Amino acid sequence: MAAAPAAAxxxxxxxxxxxxxxxxxxxxxxxxxxxxxxxxxxRAVSVVAGSAQSAPGAVAVDNEVDxxxxxxxxxxxxxxxxxxxxxxxxxxxxxxxxxxxxxxxxISTRKATFFSRSRSSLWTKGETSMNFVNxxxxxxxxxxxxxxxxxxxxxxxxxxxxxxxxYTSVYDALQSSKPNEGRQVMTTLYSLExxxxxxxEEIVTEGGGKPSWTKRLLLDNQLLCSKIREEAGELIQxxxxxxxxxxxxxxxxxxxxxxMVLLRVKDVKMEEVLEVLRxxxxxxGIEEKASRNKS
Amino acid sequence: MAAAPAAAxxxxxxxxxxxxxxxxxxxxxxxxxxxxxxxxxxRAVSVVAGSAQSAPGAVAVDNEVDxxxxxxxxxxxxxxxxxxxxxxxxxxxxxxxxxxxxxxxxISTRKATFFSRSRSSLWTKGETSMNFVNxxxxxxxxxxxxxxxxxxxxxxxxxxxxxxxxYTSVYDALQSSKPNEGRQVMTTLYSLExxxxxxxEEIVTEGGGKPSWTKRLLLDNQLLCSKIREEAGELIQxxxxxxxxxxxxxxxxxxxxxxMVLLRVKDVKMEEVLEVLRxxxxxxGIEEKASRNKS
Numbered sequence: 001m002a003a004a005p006a007a008a009x010x011x012x013x014x015x016x017x018x019x020x021x022x023x024x025x026x027x028x029x030x031x032x033x034x035x036x037x038x039x040x041x042x043r044a045v046s047v048v049a050g051s052a053q054s055a056p057g058a059v060a061v062d063n064e065v066d067x068x069x070x071x072x073x074x075x076x077x078x079x080x081x082x083x084x085x086x087x088x089x090x091x092x093x094x095x096x097x098x099x100x101x102x103x104x105x106x107i108s109t110r111k112a113t114f115f116s117r118s119r120s121s122l123w124t125k126g127e128t129s130m131n132f133v134n135x136x137x138x139x140x141x142x143x144x145x146x147x148x149x150x151x152x153x154x155x156x157x158x159x160x161x162x163x164x165x166x167y168t169s170v171y172d173a174l175q176s177s178k179p180n181e182g183r184q185v186m187t188t189l190y191s192l193e194x195x196x197x198x199x200x201e202e203i204v205t206e207g208g209g210k211p212s213w214t215k216r217l218l219l220d221n222q223l224l225c226s227k228i229r230e231e232a233g234e235l236i237q238x239x240x241x242x243x244x245x246x247x248x249x250x251x252x253x254x255x256x257x258x259x260m261v262l263l264r265v266k267d268v269k270m271e272e273v274l275e276v277l278r279x280x281x282x283x284x285g286i287e288e289k290a291s292r293n294k295s
Numbered sequence: 296m297a298a299a300p301a302a303a304x305x306x307x308x309x310x311x312x313x314x315x316x317x318x319x320x321x322x323x324x325x326x327x328x329x330x331x332x333x334x335x336x337x338r339a340v341s342v343v344a345g346s347a348q349s350a351p352g353a354v355a356v357d358n359e360v361d362x363x364x365x366x367x368x369x370x371x372x373x374x375x376x377x378x379x380x381x382x383x384x385x386x387x388x389x390x391x392x393x394x395x396x397x398x399x400x401x402i403s404t405r406k407a408t409f410f411s412r413s414r415s416s417l418w419t420k421g422e423t424s425m426n427f428v429n430x431x432x433x434x435x436x437x438x439x440x441x442x443x444x445x446x447x448x449x450x451x452x453x454x455x456x457x458x459x460x461x462y463t464s465v466y467d468a469l470q471s472s473k474p475n476e477g478r479q480v481m482t483t484l485y486s487l488e489x490x491x492x493x494x495x496e497e498i499v500t501e502g503g504g505k506p507s508w509t510k511r512l513l514l515d516n517q518l519l520c521s522k523i524r525e526e527a528g529e530l531i532q533x534x535x536x537x538x539x540x541x542x543x544x545x546x547x548x549x550x551x552x553x554x555m556v557l558l559r560v561k562d563v564k565m566e567e568v569l570e571v572l573r574x575x576x577x578x579x580g581i582e583e584k585a586s587r588n589k590s
Contacts (some may be wrong), residue, residue: 262534
């Protein structure tokens with residue numbers, strides 16, 4: 001791991017990361033990276049010494065990358081906030097800081113890389129745990145002082161083994177005298193998935209009592225299947241009978257919920273479904289692009 | 296707007312924000328806040344002078360809030376990174392910094408509030424634009440030096456009018472000599488929604504040519520409806536015929552995609568569907584809690 005100064009590099013305009021800094025060339029890294037609507041491999045990179053295939057040699061990042069790196073508003077310590085987000089679920093996995101070198105390395109290797117302020121060195125998430133965050137795209141904010149690494153984690157991102165580092169709810173903590181950790185940050189779709197999952201657990205542990213609707217569905221495949229058919233029919237009806245938009249949203253919500261109960265019974269996660277969609281549509285995007293080039 | 300020192304308040308252990316700092320008391324704000332699995336209104340707050348109903352008076356935040364605010368690892372300037380995320384879509388809307396006072400104000404008012412480093416003052420997102428981010432929950436990371444405000448924006452968050460501040464893709468920028476702005480950060484579900492939407496635009500603008508599958512569905516309601524019925528049937532089949540998990544994920548992907556094409560025809564967004572689900576299940580959660588309390 002290369003030691004990186006906390007201050008912004010001063011050689012930004014003469015091709016940063018010349019001899020002595022080792023990271024793979026942009027072309028090979030981009031070509032092998034998985035991608036959702038993957039960009040074409042970035043081509044305008046000149047390898048000035050060595051190559052990723054032989055010995056990891058120094059690369060001269062060309063003017064375009066230099067210009068981009070220089071356009072980031074690095075703070076007085078040469079840093080910007082860098083947030084890793086799961087491309088499929090939207091979960092914010094972790095937040096660290098990047099310096100110019102960390103961003104350049106992330107661009108080239110497509111592994112989320114940060115600058116560790118405590119160790120004053122570059123740090124690629126996963127270099128120890130092997131739970132890399134495989135970066136599909138990188139976004140800058142309007143002020144160009146904040147970065148999102150949008151990617152797919154190989155496994156839990158937090159050093160505690162949690163999927164995300166954000167598992168402490170402030171409102172939970174304020175309502176309980178005991179430390180409340182374990183309910184990780186979740187957006188609506190995954191909160192719903194979690195709710196369904198907890199209902200399944202209740203089936204196992206509870207005795208009698210009146211079951212919730214979700215419980216009943218989880219226990220009765222025929223009921224669940226008839227409901228999915230029914231909800232699909234009602235969604236279709238909103239189109240065929242020109243029902244209003246709120247009705248369509250409501251029927252889609254019903255269909256999605258019931259289908260997610262089926263996924264729970266099959267032990268399939270929404271994240272897997274979204275991964276299928278991502279791979280399918282990035283392929284379709286590539287095909288589309290190819291067909292456009294022909295015309 | 297109260298001027299806040301960049302340094303961490305020094306009166307943290309004697310009930311912060313005593314006389315002179317005006318923000319509503321915790322109880323009234325929490326009681327009126329919308330919420331996804333909303334916590335009970337936070338009760339352990341004592342109003343020491345005035346009230347939110349009469350004049351906005353000073354409140355003494357009790358020990359629990361003090362303890363929580365003190366547990367955050369504020370940096371040498373008394374700040375921590377604060378990220379606003381859309382609770383329904385997962386979109387990262389903006390990133391700023393919070394000091395102790397900003398976090399306290401966010402906890403109490405449920406409007407995402409930051410500390411503006413340039414103006415050295417508290418800044419509630421939306422105080423000028425009225426596009427508040429209505430906070431449903433707040434999460435701290437494992438190191439307690441990073442905060443997520445998980446909430447629902449009233450409108451576009453970025454000062455440019457964009458939904459999110461992150462609309463500059465690094466890889467797009469590297470592949471184009473012209474500045475590439477406008478493709479905002481999107482996770483898989485919303486990338487798919489965007490793809491479907493762009494196919495609809497192509498229908499309007501393009502002449503002949505072989506239409507994509509999405510285009511054909513968008514043009515033919517009967518075809519679309521028969522496909523939704525078919526895909527619902529195939530998803531059901533994975534359960535009834537005990538097909539494997541990858542098959543279930545694939546069929547769910549098919550159903551979701553085709554249903555999203557119908558939403559596009561109806562001009563309904565997935566965000567609206569998720570909002571329906573959030574409201575429905577937070578209600579259900581409240582009912583569930585009420586029924587548990589009875590038993």
